[in-house]
Amino acid sequence: MFIPLAAPLMLTAAPSSGPPPLPKNIKIKTISQWQYYFNYNYGVFRAPANQGAEVEQLDIDIAYIEPQAPGAAKEPLFLPKVTVLKIRGGDMIDDDDERMDYLAEVLAAVKPSEFHWLSDEAGGGYSPTAHLVHPTVIEAGERWSEKGMLGQLVLRGGFPSSTCPDTTLMNPNKPLEFAFRKWSIEEICWDLDNFTPTAAVTIVQHYLQAVNTEYWKGACKRVPTRALIFSSMPKEALERIRNLPTKIGLAEPAVEWLQDVLFVGDGQSVSRIWGEHPSVDERLYARLRAELLVLQNRRIMPMAMLWA
Structure with a gap:
C-alpha cells in the first residue's frame, strides 16, 4: 500500500511583541525626548523596558532636562555600554541645581571613555571666554578617574572653571581653577572655533596658569594629559601662544611637557608649534605617545609645522 510522505514541517519564528531596538546613538534635544528615555514612570532606559542596553553614545542638551514629580518612584537607569557621553549647554545653566540633580543620575549610570563638554551654541554661536562647571559634573569625572583613565576629554568653548567670581572671567591674569584638573585624561581636544585671537589666547593662558599651579607648583605629580x-x-594667535610659557613664568618641567604634548590645528591637520628635538629618551617617548594618540583619536597625520 502506498503511504504518502508527510509534508515537511515549516518552522517560523513567532512575531516579536517587544519594541524595536533603539539606535546606538541617542540625542536628547527636546523635552519630550528626555521624558521618553528618562521619565521615572515610563522612561525606556529604566526597568521594565531596559532599552538602553545597546546604547553606545548619549548626547544630552541640559536645557531639555525636565524635572520629575516630587517623590515619584523610579527604577535605576540601565546604560551599560555607553562609551561616549556628550553634554551640551552646561556653561549657560551652571547654577541650575534641579536640572543638575537629574543629570547626576545619568552621570552615575555610565562610565564613558570619551566625554564631551560643549558650549551652548544658541544666540549666534556666542560662548564666554570662561564659565563655571557645576560640581555634579566635576565629581562624576573624578569617580570615573578612580576606575581608570578617561581616554578623551573634548571641550568646545571657554575655560571651564570650578570656582571663580563672574568679574574675573575675562581677566587673563587672574588665575582660575581648571574644573577637570583632578580627572585622569589621556587626551584633551579643545575646539576654539568662533573665538577671536585674543579670546583664544586668554583661554589657553587660563589653562596653562592652572596647569602650572596645580601640577608643577602643587601636590599633583602626574602630567595633566598625554596629548x-x-x-x-x-592663526593670528599662534605667535602669542608660543610666547605664553615665558610670559606667565611656566615652570621648566611644565614647558617641556607642553612642548612634547601640545598640537594646534585647523581641523584637517595638526602641528607642534615648537621645533625642539629633545635627546632625553623619556621625552621622546612622551612625544611619540602624544602623536600616536592624535592619530588614533582624530585619524589625521601630525605635520612638522602647520604655519611655519
Missing part, C-alpha cells in the same frame, strides 16, 4: 590639542586655532 593636548587646540583645534580651530586662529
Whole structure:
C-alpha cells in the first residue's frame, strides 16, 4: 500500500511583541525626548523596558532636562555600554541645581571613555571666554578617574572653571581653577572655533596658569594629559601662544611637557608649534605617545609645522 510522505514541517519564528531596538546613538534635544528615555514612570532606559542596553553614545542638551514629580518612584537607569557621553549647554545653566540633580543620575549610570563638554551654541554661536562647571559634573569625572583613565576629554568653548567670581572671567591674569584638573585624561581636544585671537589666547593662558599651579607648583605629580590639542586655532594667535610659557613664568618641567604634548590645528591637520628635538629618551617617548594618540583619536597625520 502506498503511504504518502508527510509534508515537511515549516518552522517560523513567532512575531516579536517587544519594541524595536533603539539606535546606538541617542540625542536628547527636546523635552519630550528626555521624558521618553528618562521619565521615572515610563522612561525606556529604566526597568521594565531596559532599552538602553545597546546604547553606545548619549548626547544630552541640559536645557531639555525636565524635572520629575516630587517623590515619584523610579527604577535605576540601565546604560551599560555607553562609551561616549556628550553634554551640551552646561556653561549657560551652571547654577541650575534641579536640572543638575537629574543629570547626576545619568552621570552615575555610565562610565564613558570619551566625554564631551560643549558650549551652548544658541544666540549666534556666542560662548564666554570662561564659565563655571557645576560640581555634579566635576565629581562624576573624578569617580570615573578612580576606575581608570578617561581616554578623551573634548571641550568646545571657554575655560571651564570650578570656582571663580563672574568679574574675573575675562581677566587673563587672574588665575582660575581648571574644573577637570583632578580627572585622569589621556587626551584633551579643545575646539576654539568662533573665538577671536585674543579670546583664544586668554583661554589657553587660563589653562596653562592652572596647569602650572596645580601640577608643577602643587601636590599633583602626574602630567595633566598625554596629548593636548587646540583645534580651530586662529592663526593670528599662534605667535602669542608660543610666547605664553615665558610670559606667565611656566615652570621648566611644565614647558617641556607642553612642548612634547601640545598640537594646534585647523581641523584637517595638526602641528607642534615648537621645533625642539629633545635627546632625553623619556621625552621622546612622551612625544611619540602624544602623536600616536592624535592619530588614533582624530585619524589625521601630525605635520612638522602647520604655519611655519
